[in-house]
Amino acid sequence: MCDADTIFALSSGHGRCGVAVVRVSGPASGLVLSSMAGLAHSRTVPRTARLRNITDPRSQELLDRGLVLWFPGPHSFTGEDSVELHIHGGTAVITGVLQALGRLPGVRPAEAGEFTRRAFHAGKLDLTEVEGLGDLIHAETEVQRRQALRQMAGDLGQLYHDWSQRLIRCLAHVEAFIDFSEDELIEDGVLNQVDSSVSQLQAEVERHLQDGRRGERLRGGVQVVIAGVTNAGKSSLLNVLCQRPVAIVSPIAGTTRDVVETHLDIGGFPVQLSDTAGLRDTPDTVEREGVRRAMERVELADLTLAVLDSTHLPKEHQGVPGFLLGHLRTLLPAGEDLETALRRCLLVLNKSDLLSEEQVASLQSILSQAAELPPACLLSCRTGHGMDHFMGALQKQVKSLCGDPLSGAPSLTQARHRAHLQQCVKALGQYHHYRDLDLALAAEGVRRALTSLGRITGRVGAEEILDIIFRDFCIGK
């Protein structure tokens, strides 16, 4: 790969469409403009659409008539001279234009993410903004889009950049102290200042790390698992939520064995919903494997929908909260304390259509007073009764798991950032450790912390991570 090459690609989606956008970037863009659209770049108004005949530069054959835009560098996405051709979206037109471009000297098809990579190298975007752009292209829900846009606008990069600036100042002070303190050119107070700056920054990074994975969750989807004993109506609930028969429903206990997964948009938040095998002791080895997988999903889930058949609740309603708590104790992960596990749980008491009105009213009143229980929804998958209330409760939980990407400091969105930030905190610990023992080693800690931050935005050692990030981009982006 060489940036002296001029690259081109279809930047709009593949398949037949009304308008297709072909993007060209690199030094030969002016040649593309003149040889294919008959426009001299020196006399073409930048960033303005012109309707032109688009011709094959060799045969002069007319390929299409479309809009042509000229973006002279550095004021373009990539920072290089660029051209956009908005042509008709038929397969033959697109193929004709791409083939004609490929025959021009020094012009070749772009690789995946190459436009964005050039933008990064030109300093137009830092890595967090590149990742934000990638997320925006992949965003499926409204709130994902908001988070991606915010990151693309540079909010997250700015936060990390500000931290870097503060560390650079600390490092400068420590180094000055090392160099000049013996000549008494610098007062002792300087190091105390550095101490408190480093401590404060360490606290801020740690707080950022302890955001409960909200940004990452919003990016990747909240993991919600439907669990409970056989025949409680778990698969029925999945189908109601998806509004299509994704999973098999039957009166036979042990119908579901595999984990059945679907993606949902709950009030703008992305959710990955899994239906699982009903929990019971069984001699059937296949079903046992299903139960094992179900328990594993509950362990990993951000939120568990614990489904029960409401006709199986104790007839004496005073005993219901104790019964439910006992039930949840067997269902939720044993490794965690129950209180924490209950916070990531919603109780679904299904088949309310089989209860009398009095029973429903009495259960509702008992449940509303049971503060020790997670939110509980009495509903019927069959009639849809109680579904609105349940959707509201579900949305509330999902929302609190993801947070509002527009309020407060920008969230950490990538596991990659988390790893570098953890290294940063550790390196700052090195500063404190060596502060009174060996100031040179203490300074080294600050330097390493800076390096870790630099890796997030791509100011340090970017090449090795670039391939990983751009792998997720498509050709033409």
Ligand SMILES: Nc1nc2c(ncn2[C@@H]2O[C@H](COP(=O)(O)OP(=O)(O)OP(=O)(O)O)[C@@H](O)[C@H]2O)c(=O)[nH]1
């Ligand atoms: N009356 C009534 N029946 C229901 C309701 N929801 C589900 N059922 C019935 O309960 C039976 C079991 O439903 P499923 O959705 O297969 O239950 P499941 O929990 O997925 O069962 P397994 O996969 O076997 O663990 C089916 O016959 C459903 O039609 C409901 O709200 N009311």
Ligand SMILES: [K+]
């Ligand atoms: K069933």
Ligand SMILES: [Mg+2]
């Ligand atoms: Mg099922």
